[in-house]
Amino acid sequence: MEMTGLPMIAAVSGSDVDFMVHGLIPLRFMGGQVWITTTHVTTLIVMIFILILAAAARKAILKGSEKPAGVQNFVEMLVETLDGLVQGNMGRHWRPFVNYIGAIMVFIFISNTSGLFGLRPPTADYGTTLALALITFVLIQFSAFKTKKLGVIKELFEPIPILFPINLIGEFATPLSMSLRLFGNIMAGTIMMALWYGLLPVFAKLGIPAFLHVYFDLFSGAIQTFVFAMLTMTFIADKRGV
Numbered sequence: 518m519e520m521t522g523l524p525m526i527a528a529v530s531g532s533d534v535d536f537m538v539h540g541l542i543p544l545r546f547m548g549g550q551v552w553i554t555t556t557h558v559t560t561l562i563v564m565i566f567i568l569i570l571a572a573a574a575r576k577a578i579l580k581g582s583e584k585p586a587g588v589q590n591f592v593e594m595l596v597e598t599l600d601g602l603v604q605g606n607m608g609r610h611w612r613p614f615v616n617y618i619g620a621i622m623v624f625i626f627i628s629n630t631s632g633l634f635g636l637r638p639p640t641a642d643y644g645t646t647l648a649l650a651l652i653t654f655v656l657i658q659f660s661a662f663k664t665k666k667l668g669v670i671k672e673l674f675e676p677i678p679i680l681f682p683i684n685l686i687g688e689f690a691t692p693l694s695m696s697l698r699l700f701g702n703i704m705a706g707t708i709m710m711a712l713w714y715g716l717l718p719v720f721a722k723l724g725i726p727a728f729l730h731v732y733f734d735l736f737s738g739a740i741q742t743f744v745f746a747m748l749t750m751t752f753i754a755d756k757r758g759v
Contacts, residue, residue: 541554541557541558555637556637556639556641556642556645559628559636559637559638559639560628562631562636563624563627564624566627567624567627570623574588578592599618599619600615602618602746603615603618606747606751607750607753607757610754614656614750614753618746618749618750621649621653621745622743622745622746624649625640625649625741625742625746626738626742628640629737629738630734630735630738630739631734632706632710632733632734632738633730638703638734638738640700640703640741641703641704641707643697643700643704645700646695646696646700647692647700649695649699649745650693650695650699651692654692654695656749656753657753657756658688658756660756660757661757664756664757665756669756672684673688695745695748695749699741702737702741703737703738703741705733706732706733706738709729709733710730710733
């Protein structure tokens, strides 16, 4: 939410370039004005879509047979692939984290690819990516304290105490780097598509944008989903000493 008195409307020199960041509903909050933006709406749509997919998957599994087919077969394949991915990267400590890794992968992938349906990806908003990175950061630190107890604090003074400030900065750089990497890549694709549609002539908007959407929304979106998940698993496994 933007703490501003005006809705966010992007424009380039009065042209038709639209980055799809608009204030939709103004609200009063703690004496100031905030806005429900397109990011909030798209995030809600993504969450509802995920709930529908989850309900459909649950129904397929409950009504499934010993010989899976159709939706049941697809769901079981996804679960087995996810289990294998998490176990392969996190070792014997993988099971408590598989649900979280699966959840963030589904949310980030659907958010990244929502541009294919004319929506503004929630992950093109730094507020979304920072929140995801902070949740991951808390999980990383919780896992470290649960495994090493006060040894986590001791590690900040290694190999020599004078390196404590650098080690501390390195810890807090984790959510910053993870959030900026995801945000930067998705935002770049959103800007490129907005410039293409807003500044180029009509004939350039036929056919070519479809290939650009496949790259920026689908391919890049899938890569960034995988990278975020891999970094999460790597950082947790490293803290737990796997």
